[in-house]
Amino acid sequence: MKKRPTITDVAKHAGVSKASVSYVLNNVKKVSQSTKERVLLSIEELGYEPDFTAVSLTRQRSQLIGIILPLVNQSIASVMRENTYYNEMISAVEQRARESGFDLLLTGLSRPEHYRTWVQKRKLDGLLFFGLFPKEIYDEMRSIDVPAVLIDTYEEHTDRYPSVNIEDEKGAYLATRHLAELGHTRILFTGTNLKNPVENYRFQGYQRACRESGIASMHPVETFHYHGFKSGYEAAEKVTATDATAVFCTSDIIAQGLIRALFEQGIRVPEDLSVAGFDDIHSSRYSIPSLTTIRQQIQLKGDAAAGKLLEAMKGGSPEPEVLDVSLIVRESTAPLSKGSA
Amino acid sequence: MKKRPTITDVAKHAGVSKASVSYVLNNVKKVSQSTKERVLLSIEELGYEPDFTAVSLTRQRSQLIGIILPLVNQSIASVMRENTYYNEMISAVEQRARESGFDLLLTGLSRPEHYRTWVQKRKLDGLLFFGLFPKEIYDEMRSIDVPAVLIDTYEEHTDRYPSVNIEDEKGAYLATRHLAELGHTRILFTGTNLKNPVENYRFQGYQRACRESGIASMHPVETFHYHGFKSGYEAAEKVTATDATAVFCTSDIIAQGLIRALFEQGIRVPEDLSVAGFDDIHSSRYSIPSLTTIRQQIQLKGDAAAGKLLEAMKGGSPEPEVLDVSLIVRESTAPLSKGSA
DNA sequence: TTAACGATTGACAGCGTTTGCATAAGCCGA
DNA sequence: TCGGCTTATGCAAACGCTGTCAATCGTTAA
Numbered sequence A, B: 001m002k003k004r005p006t007i008t009d010v011a012k013h014a015g016v017s018k019a020s021v022s023y024v025l026n027n028v029k030k031v032s033q034s035t036k037e038r039v040l041l042s043i044e045e046l047g048y049e050p051d052f053t054a055v056s057l058t059r060q061r062s063q064l065i066g067i068i069l070p071l072v073n074q075s076i077a078s079v080m081r082e083n084t085y086y087n088e089m090i091s092a093v094e095q096r097a098r099e100s101g102f103d104l105l106l107t108g109l110s111r112p113e114h115y116r117t118w119v120q121k122r123k124l125d126g127l128l129f130f131g132l133f134p135k136e137i138y139d140e141m142r143s144i145d146v147p148a149v150l151i152d153t154y155e156e157h158t159d160r161y162p163s164v165n166i167e168d169e170k171g172a173y174l175a176t177r178h179l180a181e182l183g184h185t186r187i188l189f190t191g192t193n194l195k196n197p198v199e200n201y202r203f204q205g206y207q208r209a210c211r212e213s214g215i216a217s218m219h220p221v222e223t224f225h226y227h228g229f230k231s232g233y234e235a236a237e238k239v240t241a242t243d244a245t246a247v248f249c250t251s252d253i254i255a256q257g258l259i260r261a262l263f264e265q266g267i268r269v270p271e272d273l274s275v276a277g278f279d280d281i282h283s284s285r286y287s288i289p290s291l292t293t294i295r296q297q298i299q300l301k302g303d304a305a306a307g308k309l310l311e312a313m314k315g316g317s318p319e320p321e322v323l324d325v326s327l328i329v330r331e332s333t334a335p336l337s338k339g340s341a
Numbered sequence C: 001t002t003a004a005c006g007a008t009t010g011a012c013a014g015c016g017t018t019t020g021c022a023t024a025a026g027c028c029g030a
Numbered sequence D: 001t002c003g004g005c006t007t008a009t010g011c012a013a014a015c016g017c018t019g020t021c022a023a024t025c026g027t028t029a030a
Helices: A007-014 A018-025 A033-046 A052-059 A078-082 A084-099 A112-122 A135-143 A155-159 A168-181 A197-213 A229-240 A252-264 A298-313 B007-014 B018-025 B033-046 B052-059 B078-082 B084-099 B112-122 B135-143 B155-159 B168-181 B197-213 B229-240 B252-264 B298-313
Strands: A064-068 A103-107 A126-130 A148-151 A163-166 A187-191 A246-249 A274-276 A293-296 A321-323 A325-328 B064-068 B103-107 B126-130 B148-151 B163-166 B187-191 B246-249 B274-276 B293-296 B321-323 B325-328
Touching: A007 A018, A007 A033, A018 A033, A052 B052, A052 B112, A064 A084, A064 A112, A084 A103, A084 A126, A084 A298, A084 B084, A084 B103, A103 B084, A112 A135, A112 B052, A126 A298, A148 A298, A163 A168, A163 A298, A168 A187, A168 A197, A168 A246, A168 A274, A168 A293, A168 A325, A187 A197, A187 A229, A187 A252, A229 A252, A246 A252, A252 A274, A298 A321, B007 B018, B007 B033, B018 B033, B064 B084, B064 B112, B084 B103, B084 B126, B084 B298, B112 B135, B126 B298, B148 B298, B163 B168, B163 B298, B168 B187, B168 B197, B168 B246, B168 B274, B168 B293, B168 B325, B187 B197, B187 B229, B187 B252, B229 B252, B246 B252, B252 B274, B298 B321
Parallel strands: A064 A103, A064 A126, A126 A148, A148 A163, A163 A321, A187 A246, A246 A274, B064 B103, B064 B126, B126 B148, B148 B163, B163 B321, B187 B246, B246 B274
Antiparallel strands: A103 B103, A293 A325, B293 B325
């Protein structure tokens, strides 16, 4: 097992100083063509590659991007354990980051005050926030001046950090309107927590669709859990307690959990109750019944977020971006039938 | 924005040398009680925490664990995009790693020859291989002497690296026997690729169950794709071309894709065809019909893998581990009925 | 001949760890 | 009480590896 060559080895081999090698490596315009060639040859011959940790130490940056996931029960994103939404996001981000020579550091942190030292100790070049976090965390991050991009985050944070969002209001509007157009007049909104701005915007979209369709909004059902099957499954009780004939859920995973619970109670979807979701994760196309939902282009979203972060790390000030959504009609919604609950 | 304190600042503040501070930090027994207390006090007052990149440079290790995921279409694990199996694994690993002060570096690399320099440049302390990779990669890793743990990998690699596996053969055996006990005599095996040892063991378990039940094994269906819905969906064609009345799939995600395709053709599960899966991912409990499957304790598996890696990084030689599996009977399998296909 | 300029280099910074040495303290016997 | 020895502490300096500043060298134009 031979040792990896260092910049000194290259310098000796090429008969120049370390500085020159460094200049060649970093494309600084202060080196002649001849020495440049000699250096490049030596690099090639020795198979030299600069050591990241050493570079990190001098440059004070690490070529690392931190992915901040919500932490539930001491584990990153219980969400993530079942909702492939995060998979698709991370997959897209990883691809983009790798193209630019960055690696991804995955984490959820327990306490807000840990974040700053963690970012500094690791000298992270940028952060991607997946979802909404306690406000103090953003303040901490600002105080150390680290580039970041916020995903699915509204409010006051956005004017300091670039963000990537989707048309939440419109999405919920489209789904609800679709249900109304099918003849439903008792349409229920089911989400996790209306204090989350994303959910709140969706609720507003729901309300607008109800208004425009001349039907009354119903009191929303909140699960106060993360987006998981269980949330939807347990929401069934509250749903069946109403006289709704259609339900709009703020995520596909909730919709799927709900449909399962309804199935166990002998309530058929869509014959007895129409259910629409939000996200269009992969499984929604394959579930039985397949899910009518609002498609957000998750890959595009991840790619956009990574792109903005890369831009911000170069010193730019990327604009916030709001991605389009569209209605995908599948089997879980149907026209109101006379015998509906 | 004040600068972070360095070890020099602490040394000055405590009136000692940098070396002493370092000794205190690393619990080297060469420092008196009194100075130790003074140093600790200064650390506390200044809020000092050592810089990881600097430590990495001297210690030649990074407190980072690399997670190696398969790369499909230039993106980490297309698999991962829809199969929550990986989510659960990563979630478990992350938790364990964080408890020990390690962070997770997520990646898939394009070319085998990139791995070595990548590991060395980042000074990764250990690697977790999620699945089977080209043999040359393991050789590369051995040549640089980096601890690693292999997950779902059999064969010659295992005797050099600790591994975590499950009872693949037994799992498939249990599922197949369950189908046989339900009266099925034409049971089909559907997997992605029998050249993968994991799948191959499962096929052997399938064969053993057939033998013991006195029924003939059928020619296996291979999708030659990763474990995704589409694989199962497309396998339906081959499945319906046989006279099988029951199908064992080597993953839940394939089973779910298959069931969907059957549904579209009007073939009912389990009335017309029984389907069993493997993995017991979250969604299998909530799908319609819910999936009879082989449960592997994914959390435990990730935790065990992380634990073994931590042990190996400390210089230990952890034993390979094979985790138990169990049959979970749900709705997708039923006794053979007269009118079956 | 000198000023100006571009190429090149030595030295240092970045932040810890570790080696080797110096000092102080503690112990023994003479 | 003192010299000589071991042990316990503490420190300066070197090291890990690269990037970058300031200075130097050689060269060319004026």
